[in-house]
Amino acid sequence: MLSITQIFPISFLKTWIQSQQHIVIRSYAARKGTRDRKNKKKVKTVVEKIGFIPHNQRNREKLLAERPSRKFDDSWQRKPMDDIYCAKYYQWKIYPFQEAINCHKETHHPEIYNQPQAPVKALIELYMQGEKKTKFIENFNRICAVQHKFDHGEERKIIAFAKDIDSQQLAIRAGAQLTGGVELIKEIQNGKVSLQDFQFVIAHPDILHELSTLRGLMKKKFPNPKSGTLDIHLDEVVNRYLNGINYTAVKDEYEKDFGIIETIIGYLDMDPAQLEENFAALVKDVMVMKPKRDGKFITRTLLMSPPSGEQFKIDHKLYLEENDTPVAISEEEIDKQVVL
Template identity: 40%
Template sequence: MFAFRGLISSLSASINVFSISESASFHTASVFYAARKGTRARKEAKKTRVEIKKVAWTPDSKKKKDIHVSRKVDESNLEYPEDDVFMQKDYKLRIFQFQEALAGIRETHHPTMYNLPNAFVGATVEISTTTHQKKVKYIDPWTHIVEVENTFDHGEDRSIIAFCKEHEIAAQLQDMGVALVGDVSTIKGIERGLVTLPTFEYVICNPKILADLMHIRGLLKKKIPALKNNTLGVDLVGITKRLQSGIKYSMKKDTKDQDFGYADFIIGRLNMSTEQLENNLKRVLQDINSMKPNSKPHDEDFITRILLWSDPSPEKMKLDMDNLIEKPKAKVVDDESDGEEEEQVAAKAEGA
């Protein structure tokens, strides 16, 4: 009996000493385990490292060349000068008639001044390249050679090679100074390496021999005759005459101002008459105006400005375009025909 009481007392003593905190503990913070092998390496590899590139020193002369200066001129906020002497940059360019501008050039190139009575007379034409279309917003640059009646020595190298089957036309082309005039046998000789092509700028041919000419298109490359370039046709004599003595111009597009295009070209020499130079300019303007997109509004000007100049003088004179460009005629509606149409519409309405 006494032994049982002693056992109970010892158990109760041990229970009093026992604490809940000693038997279990609750973790409330998140546990951080070690990352798997290679995890840190993958995370470091994903981080983009900014590499500092060393920039080479650029001379000031090259920096000035890289600066883009637009040729587009906006005179909308300027006024015409009232005095005879003024700062040109603060006013609009004065508009000259062609005869007045040419007289000014002849005055500066007089033997008592520049002493260049046979200098080239040049023109600058500026256009609006917008097409008002969603897919094609601007016109692509182009190069044309315009045939003119009043020819002159342009001083350019325009070597031509021609291919045709007619012996009479071949003889005429040789008399005109064509570098090479060949036929089918000549094409085969070029293909086999027996005939060497001379240096050439243009290639013209008759459509009848175009299929044979395709065998050497690798040598001709982009100068292969085509209707688009006006180098493919039946009248090879006329094509040769245009290429040799025509006025060449290249319409360029500004790299920054995509809606602005310009072309600098020569229209003749100072020893030519005023009428001859004016006719040459009108002929080139007519060709440029023919490239106006059909999507442009009828009343919107395609050619925006024309300047006349002659080196070495830096002066460029703005020309009056009204007498140089033929504006499209507006459609005239006849009152009688208009009345007849109204009567027909009324009759149809009554019948309905």
């Protein structure tokens, strides 16, 4: 391997070394504005802080597009002209109530399902829009009074408050488990009686002032006129809460303007006329929750009887008076009634 002295002459190397000693190294500043232009070219990634989003609000538009709507409207379809037609191209047939019950009795005959005492369920679809288009009715639970009792399969214990002894006795005769006045309120405050043992609390308006001391313990169970737990006729209230139809309107997670009620109104071995009266009472009670707006509240009513999957459409308008349009009581009106 050749050395550098063999490649370049010594005189050349001396001259090159002397020239390198005269080189001055300087650091010149960049031209004005160069750093600013470079900084502008840099793309800043801004991370947006997103709070907690409920599961039913995530990718809402995508879910609504993929998920079939639960709202049903066949008003634009034709009505069938005879007994033979393709059901999906025509409106649902509306059955008289008793005919629908007889149809269910045929399917529950001993030769088919063999359940002649099967429960009869009412399926009520609701339009849950409130007074404003952007507001919707929240889920609500009510108990509807019925004339014809049936085994609802629930344990319902009731405690009643009243100053008047006669009202207390009427509540006991109607089926209340415990009644009392100011003394009963003191026993609850001392821990001798637990409100958790009772599903419903009813009261007479004459003891409402003393009962306000238990508002923190009762919370949603506190008697009020909107739910019907604050009334002067305690025997009627006890009868309604013991034997009435307990139903809940549930709003859809994604379609806020759609709600549904599914509840038992009786059994197939009952008289169809009695079942019809229970159904009429249920429809009227649901209409009490109608908001102060125009348009429909109940959109469709169906009759079911498990285990059969058949559903028969019923015209609920037959059980409502033409001029009778019940409206839900506003909170201000409720407060006025309580004060009075």
